[in-house]
Amino acid sequence: MGAGGPDDEENNRWPPWLKPLLKERFFVQCKMHADSHKSECNMYCLDCMNGALCSLCLNYHKDHRAIQIRRSSYHDVIRVNEIQKVLDISGVQTYIINSARVVFLNERPQPRPGKGVTNTCEVCERSLLDSFRFCSLGCKIVGTSTSFQKKNKFASMISDSEDSYSSSCSHGKLNNNIKVQSFTPSTPPPTSVNYRTAKRRKGIPHRAPMGGLVLQY
Structure with a gap:
């Protein structure tokens, strides 16, 4: 991509030290001045952008723009x-x-x-x-x-489309050209075993033909 592309515009929007600053880990012990009681790294040089600094490190950054993190x-x-x-x-x-x-x-x-x-x-x-x-x-x-603004715009379009679909369904005016994919699992077809079980019904009970006769001798 040539000069002036989207990536260049994004990078030029912010000063070069900002993103490294936000990624930096502060309040750790300085490796160069570990023996000092002022070795906690809570400073950052905007000109050098070489990581978190302790107060003693600032002696090497005179006349530089340094800020303190709290x-x-x-x-x-x-x-x-x-x-x-x-x-x-x-x-x-x-x-x-x-x-x-x-x-x-x-x-x-x-x-x-x-x-x-x-x-x-x-x-x-x-x-x-x-x-x-x-x-x-x-x-x-x-x-x-x-990229974030495009993502929000796309999400808004999806939301509007879903709202329009719901409104059309409620009024019975859904466009036949709109195909809506359903993710709900369909009911499985009956197998040969459960199909016979489902079709078998218990009939009306009948008495035996001779059950009502009384034999006399």
Whole structure:
């Protein structure tokens, strides 16, 4: 595929450091500074993109753009005042944790939406406030991709087709040209054994011909 294809458009939509950042594992011990009490890797250099860094590693990244990752309930977050300087986070729900407004890096599993929820994440269906579309930066990347939008459009067309079919059936006006495949197993034909069993019926009982006679001697 030549230059300017769909893949290039998807890649150019986001800064080159964003996807590697979301895939990175933070809060592990730094291999270079394992003996230090500040060896926890919770930093990331946007210019080098060479993995999670500890605070001591930053000495090798002077004058670089570095951001700090924090944790909330075992999930990675980043403060809004840091990330919004380098990334458009519109549509992503923000939260206030420890008096600071943050966004989550990736989606968080949610068994079921809460009661009375009217808005959910377009990707993972996590409950959201009405003014947001995504629960995390990762969900925004997925939800705004061309492939995801095509998938949703196709699913919507299938749903509309099923609704139209149900409506036509209820009014007895189903188009004869529409062939609907049924996945319900059909009833198996009777075998020679169960067919005779099914046909055999118990008749009306009759008394023996001589059963009512009384013999006298």
